[in-house]
Amino acid sequence: MGSRPPGRGKIPFLLFVFWLLSGHAVADDALVINSGRGAPFATPQHDGFYDRLVVELFSRLGLRATTIKLPSERALINANSGIDDGNLARIRGLEKKYPNLVRVPEKIVSFEFLVFTNGLEFPVQGWESLAPYNIAYITGWKILENKAQYYRSVTRARDGPQLFGLLEAGRVDLVLYERWSGLWRMKRYPGRLRYLEPPLERRDLFLYVNRRHAGRVAALTDALREMKRDGTYQRIFDETLGVLLRPGNGSGGSP
Template sequence: MRIGFPLTRFVLSILALGELVLGAPAIAAEPDFRLTTGMVEPWTNSAGTGFHQMLIRDLFQRRGLKAELDVNLASARAFKLADDGVTDGLAGRVAGMEKEFPNLVAIPERMFVNDFVACGLPGTSLPANWGDLGPRAVAHIIGWQVFEHNLPKVRDLSTVKDSSQLLALLRSGHTELILHERWQAMWQAQRQGLKLVCTDAPLARTPMFIYLNRRHGALVEPLAQTLRAMKADGSYDAIARTAFGDLGASTTGLK
C-alpha cells in the first residue's frame, strides 16, 4: 500500500523526534548534597577546580554520594540556610559554630588549616611573630578579626576592602607588609604579576571544618573516617597540589 503524503510526513516527524530525543544530552542528576563556602579563589573558582570544590566532591563520592559546593559570601545567611536545612551544610568554617547554630554538626576531622601570614616584596625582612610588626608599616583587609584582635600597635596601619587593594598598597610602596591568608595572597599576586614573599611560619593558624545539618548526622563519623583516609593515602595532597601547585608555596601544612 502506498503511503500518502500526510502519513509520510507523520512518520518522518516521529523519526525526527526520536533522533532529537536520542541525541539530546542527558540531564545531569541533582546532587545528593549541596553545601556552601564563603571562600573564593583559589579555594573555589568558576571551573569547579578549586580546593574546596574538588575535595568535597571526592569526599562524598567515596561514600557513594554526589555533592556540589556553591559560594555564598553572605556568611550569616549561609549559616542560617544550613541551620534551617535549606542547604545541607557548609565547608571551610571555623570550629564552634554549633554553639550559635544548634542544628549544625561539625565533621570531627579538620578540612584544612588556614594560615594567616605577613607578606612583602622580595628582599623585605619578614616578621617572626606579632611583636615584630610593631615598628613596621602594615596593611590588612578591614574586618578580618584575626588581625584586628592580634595586631599590636604598629608604626603605620592601613586597612582596605579587598585583596587587590592590599597588593596595590604594597606595589606602590605605601606599606611594607601586608597581612593575609596565604593562598589568597599568592593567587592574587600571581594574577597581578607581582612577586611576593610570605612568612613560612604563619602568624596564626585556624583549623577549618565541614558542617552538616543534623538530619545528616549519621554521615558525620563516616565522612570523618573517609577524610582521614584521603589524608593517609595521598589523595588529599594530590588535590592540594592540583589546586595550589603553581602558586609557589608548600602545601605540606594544609592538613
Template structure:
C-alpha cells in the same frame, strides 16, 4: 528478632548516605589555587570525591565569608568550608566535622622588608584583611588601623598602591594573586602569624551524618586519594 537487628545495623553502618534527599549545598568563599571557577582546585576535587563516597551530589555556592556563615547558621545551606575550629561557639547551629580538610598559613604581606612575626608587630600599622576572617578579627591588636575588604584582589591592590602597610591573608592564595596580577612590590613573609587546621562545618540538621563525612575524609587520607589531590595542585 536478633536477625532483624543485624540487618538494620548493616544498613546503617555499611550502606552509603543516600542521594535521594537532594543535593548538598556547600558554601565557600575560598579562592584559587584551592578552588577555581572551573572547579579544578584541590578543594573542588576533594568535594567531588566526598560526594561520590556519600553517593550525594554536592553543589558549590560561592559567598562572601561572613555571609556564608550566616546562611549556613540559618539552615539555608548544608555545609561550609574551610573554617578554623571553634566557630560553633558563635554560630550554635553549626557542627564541625572532626577531621581537618587542610592547613592554612596566615601570613603578612607588605611592600617593605619589615618582618611581621607576631600579632603585636601590627600595632600602629595600617592593616587590611577580608571581612569575615575570624582569626584576624580575634588577633589583630586594637592599636592597628584596620581596613576590612570584601575581595582578596582589592586587598592586594590596596597594598600594591601603598594605601595599607600590611595585608593579612592565606599564604598560597595571596601568592597566587601576586603572581597572576604581576604585582612586583609585595613581599611575602613566610613565617606565618598563625598556622591552623581548617575544617568543614555542617548545619546541625545533618548532625547524624557528620561522623560519616569524617570517616570518608580519613579514608581518603589512608588510601592515598587526599595526597594525590593535593600533590597534583602543586604542579
C-alpha cells in the same frame, strides 16, 4: 479577562535572577557547600582544592555535592541558617557563635597566615610587630578579627581583590592573608608583592555542616580519613595547591 497589574510577575523573575547570580544554580538534589575562599580553593571552573575535595568526599557517601563562592561572612550566615548545607574551611569552635553548624572533626587543611607587602620588609615577631603599620584583612576571617589587635589603623575588605587593591593603591602598608591564596595571587600577578616569614599563626581548618546533616558527620569523618589513607587527598592537594610551591611562583620568603 482582567488585565494584570503593571509589574506583576516581574518579582518572581527577579528573584530567580538573584538566585542564579548568588551561585545557587545547581541541581536540586546536590548538596551545596559554600566557601569564602576563591582560587585556588573554589573556582568558577570547579577545579579548585575545595571543589574537587567536596565532590570526592560526598560521593563516598553516595551523595552529590558542589561548592559555591560567597563573601566570607555571608557564607557562614547561609550555612548556619540552612540556606546552604555546609561551609568550609573554618577554625574549630565556630559552633559557639553559629549554633546550627556541626564540625566534621577530621582536618580539611592547615592555613598559615602571613604578612603580604609591596616591598616593605620588617621582622615579623608575632602580632605585636604589626603595631606601627596600617593593615587590612578580609571581613569574616575570624582568626584575624580575633588576633589582629595591634596596628596604626585597620581596614576590612570584602574579598581578596579588594584587599590587594588597597595594598596596590598604597592605602595600607600590609595585608594579612593565608599562604596558598597569596601564592596563587603572586603567580597570577607577578610584581613587587611579597610575603614575610615566619607566619603569624598556623591553624587547622574544618568542614562544617548544617545541623540537619549532623547524622552524616561520622560518615564524612571516616570518608575523609580514608581519602588520606588511600592517597586521594594527597593527589588532589598536589594538583591544586602543591603546584604553587614550584619555583617561579612569585617572590618572597620560602613556603
